[in-house]
Amino acid sequence: MHVKDSTKSIRPFVVSAVLRNVTFSPASYASFIDLQEKLHQNVCRKRSLVAIGTHDLDTIEGPFVYEARPPEQIRFAPLNQTREMTATELMKFYEVDSHLRSYLPLIRDSPVYPVISDRNGVVLSLPPIINGNHSKISLSTKNVLIECTATDRNKATIVLDTMVTMFSQHCADPFTVEAVDVVEVDGSVSQCPELRSRMETVSAKAANSHVGIEESAERIASLLTRMSLSAELQADGDSIRVSVPPTRADVLHACDVYEDVAIAFGFNSIAKKIPETNCIGEQFVLNKLTDKLRLELAMAGFTEVLTFALCSEDDVSVKLRKPLQSAARIANPKTCDFQVARTTLLPGLLKTVSSNKNMAMPLQLFEVADVVLLDSGEDVGARNDRRLAALFYGKTAGFEVIHGILDRVMQVLAIPTQRYRVVATEDSTYFHGRCADVVVDGRKVAILGVLHPDVVTHFDLAAPCSYLELYVQALA
Amino acid sequence: MAELKERLLQILDEKGSFDTLTLAAELGVFHQKVVGGVKSLQIEENVINAEALSKKGWELTDEGKEVAKEGSHEARVFHAIPEGGIAQDELMKAFATAKIGFSKAMSSGWLEIKKGEGKPLVRRKVESIDDTVQPVLKRIEAMSFDEVSDKDKQEFKKRKLINEVAMTYYHVTKGSNFTTQLNKQETDLTAEMIASGSWKGVPFKGYNFNALGAPPPCGHLHPLLKVRAEFRQIFLEMGFTEMHTNNYIESSFWNFDALFQPQQHPARDAHDTFFVSEPANCLVLPDDYVKKVGEMHSHGGHGSQGYSYDWKLDEAKKNILRTHTTAVSARMLYRLAQEKPFKPAKYFSIDRVFRNEALDATHLAEFHQIEGVIADRNLTLGHLIGMLYAFFKKLGIHKLRFKPAYNPYTEPSMEVFSYHEGLKKWVEIGNSGVFRPEMLLPMGLPEDVRVIAWGLSLERPTMIKYGIDNIRELVGHKINLKVVYDNPICRLETD
Numbered sequence: 001m002h003v004k005d006s007t008k009s010i011r012p013f014v015v016s017a018v019l020r021n022v023t024f025s026p027a028s029y030a031s032f033i034d035l036q037e038k039l040h041q042n043v044c045r046k047r048s049l050v051a052i053g054t055h056d057l058d059t060i061e062g063p064f065v066y067e068a069r070p071p072e073q074i075r076f077a078p079l080n081q082t083r084e085m086t087a088t089e090l091m092k093f094y095e096v097d098s099h100l101r102s103y104l105p106l107i108r109d110s111p112v113y114p115v116i117s118d119r120n121g122v123v124l125s126l127p128p129i130i131n132g133n134h135s136k137i138s139l140s141t142k143n144v145l146i147e148c149t150a151t152d153r154n155k156a157t158i159v160l161d162t163m164v165t166m167f168s169q170h171c172a173d174p175f176t177v178e179a180v181d182v183v184e185v186d187g188s189v190s191q192c193p194e195l196r197s198r199m200e201t202v203s204a205k206a207a208n209s210h211v212g213i214e215e216s217a218e219r220i221a222s223l224l225t226r227m228s229l230s231a232e233l234q235a236d237g238d239s240i241r242v243s244v245p246p247t248r249a250d251v252l253h254a255c256d257v258y259e260d261v262a263i264a265f266g267f268n269s270i271a272k273k274i275p276e277t278n279c280i281g282e283q284f285v286l287n288k289l290t291d292k293l294r295l296e297l298a299m300a301g302f303t304e305v306l307t308f309a310l311c312s313e314d315d316v317s318v319k320l321r322k323p324l325q326s327a328a329r330i331a332n333p334k335t336c337d338f339q340v341a342r343t344t345l346l347p348g349l350l351k352t353v354s355s356n357k358n359m360a361m362p363l364q365l366f367e368v369a370d371v372v373l374l375d376s377g378e379d380v381g382a383r384n385d386r387r388l389a390a391l392f393y394g395k396t397a398g399f400e401v402i403h404g405i406l407d408r409v410m411q412v413l414a415i416p417t418q419r420y421r422v423v424a425t426e427d428s429t430y431f432h433g434r435c436a437d438v439v440v441d442g443r444k445v446a447i448l449g450v451l452h453p454d455v456v457t458h459f460d461l462a463a464p465c466s467y468l469e470l471y472v473q474a475l476a
Numbered sequence: 477m478a479e480l481k482e483r484l485l486q487i488l489d490e491k492g493s494f495d496t497l498t499l500a501a502e503l504g505v506f507h508q509k510v511v512g513g514v515k516s517l518q519i520e521e522n523v524i525n526a527e528a529l530s531k532k533g534w535e536l537t538d539e540g541k542e543v544a545k546e547g548s549h550e551a552r553v554f555h556a557i558p559e560g561g562i563a564q565d566e567l568m569k570a571f572a573t574a575k576i577g578f579s580k581a582m583s584s585g586w587l588e589i590k591k592g593e594g595k596p597l598v599r600r601k602v603e604s605i606d607d608t609v610q611p612v613l614k615r616i617e618a619m620s621f622d623e624v625s626d627k628d629k630q631e632f633k634k635r636k637l638i639n640e641v642a643m644t645y646y647h648v649t650k651g652s653n654f655t656t657q658l659n660k661q662e663t664d665l666t667a668e669m670i671a672s673g674s675w676k677g678v679p680f681k682g683y684n685f686n687a688l689g690a691p692p693p694c695g696h697l698h699p700l701l702k703v704r705a706e707f708r709q710i711f712l713e714m715g716f717t718e719m720h721t722n723n724y725i726e727s728s729f730w731n732f733d734a735l736f737q738p739q740q741h742p743a744r745d746a747h748d749t750f751f752v753s754e755p756a757n758c759l760v761l762p763d764d765y766v767k768k769v770g771e772m773h774s775h776g777g778h779g780s781q782g783y784s785y786d787w788k789l790d791e792a793k794k795n796i797l798r799t800h801t802t803a804v805s806a807r808m809l810y811r812l813a814q815e816k817p818f819k820p821a822k823y824f825s826i827d828r829v830f831r832n833e834a835l836d837a838t839h840l841a842e843f844h845q846i847e848g849v850i851a852d853r854n855l856t857l858g859h860l861i862g863m864l865y866a867f868f869k870k871l872g873i874h875k876l877r878f879k880p881a882y883n884p885y886t887e888p889s890m891e892v893f894s895y896h897e898g899l900k901k902w903v904e905i906g907n908s909g910v911f912r913p914e915m916l917l918p919m920g921l922p923e924d925v926r927v928i929a930w931g932l933s934l935e936r937p938t939m940i941k942y943g944i945d946n947i948r949e950l951v952g953h954k955i956n957l958k959v960v961y962d963n964p965i966c967r968l969e970t971d
Contacts, residue, residue: 045740152740154784210910210926211888212858253780255913259880259888262857267878267890272862275928277852279822281711284718291705298695303960306698307953308842309724309828310750310797328725330797331753332832338750338841341724341797351953359957364695370828372724374755380795381755384722 001116001147002183004067010107011051011114011127014066015160015192016147016180018057021172024139028170035166039159047103050150050159051128053116055135057143060118066149068112076123077133087113087126094129103128114149145180160193161246195246202254204238210258212270223264229257286386289476290368293388296412300405302366302390307348309370312336315347319458321428326374328382341372341382345389346429346467350459353393361463362394364401368472386472397450397464399434406438406448406468413475415440422448429455430467438470446470480505480513484648485656488524493649497531501620507645514646522651533643534616534629539573540637544617548609549577554586554600561599564589613637699959700844700950702966703938704826707846710870710968711824716848719804721827726798727758733769733792734806735885736914738783743799743884750797750832750841757793765810766792768918778917797830801845802885802929806915809851809927813919820852826934837946844934851927857888860908860928864892867930868905871937872969877902886929887912896940903940906932941968 001016024032036052044050071087078090085093091108094100106128107113116124125131127149137144146163150156164177171177179191204217215223217233221240224231229251230243244251251257262270294304310330317324327340342348345367353363370384390405392398403422410420421439426432427447435449448468456465483503487494496514500507517524536544546552556562556570568574578598581587586605590597609632615623616638632638661681662669669675708718732744743749770789776782798804808823829845850863865876875895883889886909893902908930916927935947942963948954 042742045742045745049740152785155740209854210856212856212861252776252782253887253913255887255910262888263880267857267861267880267888270858270861272865273856273858274862274866275850275852275855275859277820277822277850277855279715279717279820281713281715281822282717283708283712284720286720286722287708287718291708294697294701298697301693301695303696303957304698304701305953305955305957305960306700306951308840310830310842327754328752329754331751331756333750334832338832348953352955352957355954356957363957366695370722370724376755376759378723379760380723380725380727380758382723382725382752382795384724386722 001062001064001066001180003185004065005185006068006112007066007114007149008185010068010110010112011149011151013150013153013156014116014147015150015153015156015182015194016064016145017160017164017193018178018180019144019146019164019168019171020176020178021142022144022167022170023172024141024170026139028167029139032167035163039162043155043159043162047128048106049152049155050148052159052163053125053127053131053147053149054137055124055131055145055147056137056141057145058141059135060122060124060145061120062118064116064118064124064145064147066114066116066147068110068114070111071113074113074115074123074126076126078126078130079133079136081133087115090126090129100129116147116149157192157194157196158246158249161195161249164193165195165245165247193246196249197243197245200242200244200251200254200257201234202240202242202257204233204240206254207240207258207261210255211262211265212273213262213265215265220261223261224257227260227264229260286473286476290386290472293409293412293472294366294368296409297366297368297388297390297405300408302364302405305349305352305365305367306369307345307352307367308337309342309372310338311340311342311347313339316340316343320344320346320455321452328372328374343371343373344469345369345371345387346391346469347459349389349391349467350455350461350465353391353465354460357461362392362398362401364390364392366390386476388468388470388472390468392466393461393463395463397431397434397466399448399450399466402448402466402468406446406470409470415475420445428452440475443474444471445474477513477516480509481517482656484510484513484517485523485654488648488650488654489656493647495529495645495647497533497619497643497645501618504618507619507643511644511646514648520653522653523655524651525649526646527649528644529647530642530644533619533641534621534624534638535641536613536617536638537636540613540632541617543609543637544613548580548607549573550580550584550586551577551605551607551610553577553581554605557587557598557600561590561597564596564598567598609637696960696963699942699963699966700934700938702963703941703968704844704934706966706968707826707934708824710867711848713870714822714866716822716824719801719808719823719825721801721804721825723804724797724828724830725752725755725795726803727761727792728794728796729758729761729766729769729792730806731796731798731800731803733773733787734765734810734915734919735802736772736912737884738773738785739787739791740785741884748832749799750830752795752797755795757790758795761793762810765918765920772914772918776914778913780914782914799831800829800931801825801827801847802931805847805849805929809849809911809916809921810919812851813916813921818853818922818925821850823849823851837948838936838939840935840947840951843947843951845931846934847929847931849927849929851921851925853922853924853926855910855926855928857890857910857928860890860910860930863928864906864908864930868892868894870969873905881907881909883907883909885912885915886910892930892932905937906930937968 040047074087075084077084091104114127122134123132124135148156148160168175168177181189183189204220207220208214217238221231221233232241242257327343329340330338333339349365368388371387372382373385375383392401422436423439425435425437427435430449431452437444438446451465451467496510500510514526518526586602588599588601612624612628661679663681770787773783773787804825812821826846828842830842873894877893878890881889881891889909891904892906892908894905896903911927944950
């Protein structure tokens with residue numbers, strides 16, 4: 001397999017191997033295809049890191065070339081089609097294919113597309129999109145060429161190793177694989193598959209200590225061997241040399257070996273022990289206060305709701321008769337319900353009322369929860385702010401009820417009436433002349449008022465409504 | 477009603493007995509009203525005896541009722557003809573039953589038709605008529621059946637103006653406790669009665685114990701948050717410290733990289749994670765630690781192979797909505813590692829996380845995660861198993877089973893199953909594991925410190941406990957408030 005320089009910009013790496021004299025049964029054939037798909041979804045990160053192509057070697061002739069050519073210059077009949085198309089045409093052709101169209105963006109905008117062809121110019125595949133029909137494998141295929149093109153060499157190696165180790169058992173000479181020489185751009189030649197295995201040495205004592213069992217070193221070695229990690233006890237009676245095969249790319253550290261010991265031993269057989277860790281528990285003060293305030297609101301006759309932290313932009317702006325104030329935005333919302341993180345609890349409460357219009361009035365709801373505010377003083381650039389919200393929806397606006405809730409909250413927080421001032425203010429969300437800020441020690445700690453009728457109708461409601469939102473963290 | 481009852485008692489006193497039908501006719505009162513009075517008297521013990529009897533009677537059909545009210549059809553036709561006569565077709569339209577009335581009127585000799593030029597004209601033949609039907613029907617309505625001849629009864633039955641029915645009436649006599657004075661029964665003790673002592677000797681009305689009492693006006697806590705409070709309690713009972721989880725927006729670094737989750741991992745896809753476009757990147761990260769994490773990913777170290785890829789700082793800086801509260805556990809463990817000498821710690825958190833996955837009946841984009849973490853020297857998998865038993869015992873779950881699982885940041889990892897008595901099968905209740913050394917060592921924790929952790933969702937056990945199938949009936953604004961109103965106190969230890 002000769003690699004050309006042109007691939008560097010789009011998909012630089014390729015590895016390849018051959019399985020000789022394979023006999024497929026319908027089951028193993030289906031499994032072969034299935035494995036490629038599974039690998040594509042996981043390790044290959046939906047073909048963006050690695051793409052696998054498998055071909056009937058008897059239909060093509062090496063040596064092979066891996067290069068990148070302008071799309072117009074690539075022409076072949078793709079898998080299961082008889083008509084030849086250029087790569088440009090193929091891009092359009094597969095746009096309607098529900099499965100393949102998600103991979104098109106991986107190469108679509110590149111001036112050159114990756115392509116593998118044989119010595120006679122027959123196109124094997126257009127990675128990562130589709131293989132050619134000419135070299136497609138079938139139940140009767142005897143010799144299989146596997147190629148993995150990639151943007152991550154390490155992953156490509158792991159993928160190829162996985163493919164061959166899992167299917168070489170179907171070769172006439174089981175568990176053998178034929179190497180392919182990959183000639184790199186600089187002329188160097190490497191052989192694939194690498195079939196990396198390495199040695200990891202673990203201590204039997206450490207294994208026991210991590211799992212919480214007391215097995216002999218010999219037993220541990222035999223447990224590992226049962227897990228297909230060939231293990232040999234060394235002369236010192238504690239060290240165990242473990243051979244990690246190419247099928248176990250997940251073994252990165254001794255702890256991966258310990259897990260296999262535990263699995264072989266049986267999780268359900270390990271004796272349970274209570275940790276002797278002596279710690280004195282502690283509540284997060286804000287949460288402790290929150291739970292107490294929730295109780296007080298319920299005791300005052302209000303019903304708690306739990307609403308979503310994400311909402312549409314309009315929910316916290318247009319519908320509340322305000323411009324959008326600095327809100328944290330979601331980059332990839334699936335629907336407009338997930339456009340921003342809420343900056344106030346009001347929309348959630350109003351939506352709850354809207355879903356319960358047949359309930360007896362008045363509806364008295366509350367919620368003590370977090371909103372999200374932008375804040376460049378925080379390490380991530382935003383912070384949560386705990387709010388207490390109470391809403392009254394009834395035949396009358398009930399402002400005095402909400403005002404009464406404010407007074408009650410102040411009372412249970414031991415803030416005497418002299419210390420908090422209710423100052424009339426104007427706010428577009430609220431009805432003219434029926435809105436006030438609550439100020440404690442010169443700081444605004446809450447806002448309350450009768451909601452503006454337009455706000456009420458924006459949420460599909462028709463009765464008057466009063467609301468209080470208190471900044472818990474300002475009073476904690 | 478009270479007056480009627482008194483009247484009936486008086487009549488009974490005078491006459492000794494009566495029957496409701498006759499009495500109704502005599503008093504000129506509807507029979508049903510008299511029956512009502514009798515039944516009301518029956519409530520008082522043995523004041524009267526009422527014997528139910530049945531008699532043949534008559535009642536008006538709907539048509540009969542109309543005739544009793546408006547007059548017979550033929551009479552109405554007669555009265556509908558003005559002085560000079562009226563065109564026949566117009567007469568037919570005068571009212572619904574005009575046609576029937578017309579034929580009857582004609583056969584009774586009340587009308588004549590003048591045919592000539594133009595439309596036939598109908599004129600009165602006699603000066604006046606007697607409506608023989610209406611007054612009879614009125615008598616039947618008043619139940620004065622004896623005043624109606626059998627001939628009329630049969631004829632009107634044929635004309636479908638009346639129906640023969642079986643009527644229930646009552647023959648009333650004095651009871652053993654007969655009295656003409658109906659004692660007014662008190663319903664409630666009052667302050668005045670107690671003050672004056674007038675309650676003595678006054679009969680009180682029976683109380684209906686089978687009806688419900690008056691529902692008290694009350695507020696309510698949300699079902700899911702009641703369960704949350706229980707779990708907080710459980711952790712505090714076990715000596716755990718609550719983590720500060722009030723930050724929904726997290727950097728990829730703390731959410732993924734610090735947990736040794738590689739940057740190419742599918743979970744970091746836009747498909748599963750909500751990326752934040754504002755603020756797009758985190759502003760501050762601990763430099764030295766970040767470098768160590770990058771090294772560990774790219775090249776390994778501390779006995780690890782690492783992931784052998786190019787770790788990028790830019791990727792780590794990307795802000796997201798946290799996908800698990802384990803991000804906060806990472807922050808806490810890092811902070812713990814900076815304190816020397818090492819002190820063991822037990823942390824917990826219960827807070828909201830966000831997943832950008834497909835939504836269905838049991839999955840929402842936002843849900844709550846419960847997490848417990850213990851950091852101490854030489855902890856083993858056996859300790860994790862022991863801890864899980866202790867934790868779930870507080871939920872009334874005594875039977876657990878463990879299955880190997882995979883998490884990028886724990887090794888070993890175990891899925892936890894419990895036996896559900898109701899469903900009669902093993903169900904998954906949580907996930908657990910030992911944090912990887914690749915995660916702990918770059919933080920600077922001593923090598924013999926091991927960290928065990930476990931987690932579960934808050935919604936799932938709540939939905940199982942309350943038999944809720946669709947998560948939207950529990951969380952969010954679509955909830956039916958009745959569910960909140962009626963929800964019982966949360967007792968996790970009982971089924």
